[in-house]
Amino acid sequence: MSALKTILYFSLFKYPLTRTEIFQFSDNPDQKEIDSEIDMLLKKGIIFNFDGFYIDVNNPDRVERRLKGNEMARNIMPKAVKVSKKIAKFPYIKGVCLSGALSKGFYDDDGDFDFFIITQPNRLWIARTLLVLYKKIFLLNSKKYFCVNYFISTDQLEISEQNLFTATEISTLIPLYGTETFKDFITKNPWAAPYFPNKPAVKMSTIRDTEKSRFSKMIQKIFNGSFGLKTDLYLQKFTIKKWRKKFKHLAHEDFEIAMKSTRHVSKHHPQNYQNKVITRLNERLDQVTKQYNLKYLEKHA
Template sequence: MSALKTILYFSLFKYPLTRTEIFQFSDNKDQKAIDNEIDLLLDKGVIFNFDGFYIDVNDSDRIERRLKGNEMARNIMPKAVKVSRKIAKFPYVKSVCLSGALSKGFYDDDGDFDFFIITKPNRLWIARTLLVLYKKIFLLNSKKYFCVNYFISTDKLEITEQNLFTATEIATLIPLYGKDTFEAFLEANSWASPYFPNKPATKISTIRDTEKSGLSKMIQTIFKGSFGARTDQFLQKVTLKKWIKKFNHLAKEDFDIAMKSTRHVSKHHPQNYQNKVITRLSERYNEVIEQYNLKYPEEHA
């Protein structure tokens, strides 16, 4: 069940996996059991093997797509690191990580740089607003290389939505700036570790630190104390009001997850991929179990 779930999960993103990757992203610590399950799935025609890559559709083009995307990710990574350094210099930013497809080693012509940012407490919305203004004014609102869509603050580092999707995102983050803050983040989210007990620990020795610019220091001085706290609350209210109006097509329960806007969290995920991926994975898993009459223990994805 563990290998199948892993293959199906990444197949939702049209991303075939090697045996090593299947093992690393499974919750079964028994390598032999994983290999036996893969062999069983191959024998039953549930999955296909193309040059050591496994996927649940008979489409070798997905291998070519993956390899091309891997190469593009390697080539674009230095630029992503450069952008992250710029973000790290902004006021109140404590840690910067790459997330999304690029953090999983994939990039294509439709890709962008997704950043996961950790800020000081009670200054999250000031930090976010400054970064968004920078993108709109100086980058002409380009999202391709500057997608800052997920912020949390250091006073509440634990991710509240604890599921396979968020565990995968945590496990694949590439931390670039703010070593101490990121280590604290990992400790606060130790709940995610049992999802992938075989995955190598995130490399933290290469995480950088950087000095704030003179402008950043000046802004932090201006927004010290209660004035800064009130400004932060004001920006949160303004942003939330705008989003409620703009994304009124989302059901409240979807909005509360995809566009979470609290004192400690800011998410801008209007497509609500988290819910879509978890729902589709469960559906696909049950379809495969039924179609191939697989005799697994009764569990749900």
């Protein structure tokens, strides 16, 4: 039921897939088996085909929504690349990638630019604070084109939450700055590859390198020593204290994942989307397999 799991996963985002995409995002390397499964799902009425796009609801409007979103993504991409260049020039930034819906080729009026950012060790919180201050002061706190909600540092590149959601995010990242940094990141996360053995490797030709601005070089000169380390530690503690107060409605376990704040990672996902997506996917898998008496999926997301 590899094809079914893939279709249901993307259906959570109202995103129908082509046969090629279903194969690329499945964990079954046999194209014929995937095609056979798709045909079986169609025959049983579990999924629907609209002009070569497959989804689990009988709603052709979702194809129109996808195509419109694909076109908007293509049109907005140059602006996202421009913003990423600005981020890459900030102090202690080693790598910048596009993530979220835009990295999957979709954008709409409610969309934003999600960036996955890799920093120098022990300066993650300085880098993050400077970017957040820039957003608040110069962008009037607008998140639409400047959503910097996930940071990791180069001394611990392995993603600890290893599941279908994080594997999908890694496999769809669009690396824009920091060639060697991104190569190291992929090397440190080999666990993600088996989720999508059919997906083509990320094109490294999209990655650029940029010189730091004079301002960045000056900031780095100021904070490169022990004063910088103390400042970074202070900013981490200050941010955690602020978040615990602001998001006290989150259970401790949810906070530790959604707002993860260590020396190596900073996440700002108060909606805990990762957990919601995985939970909902497993519920849909159970629902569909039982409703249509399908072979039970041994491995969930």
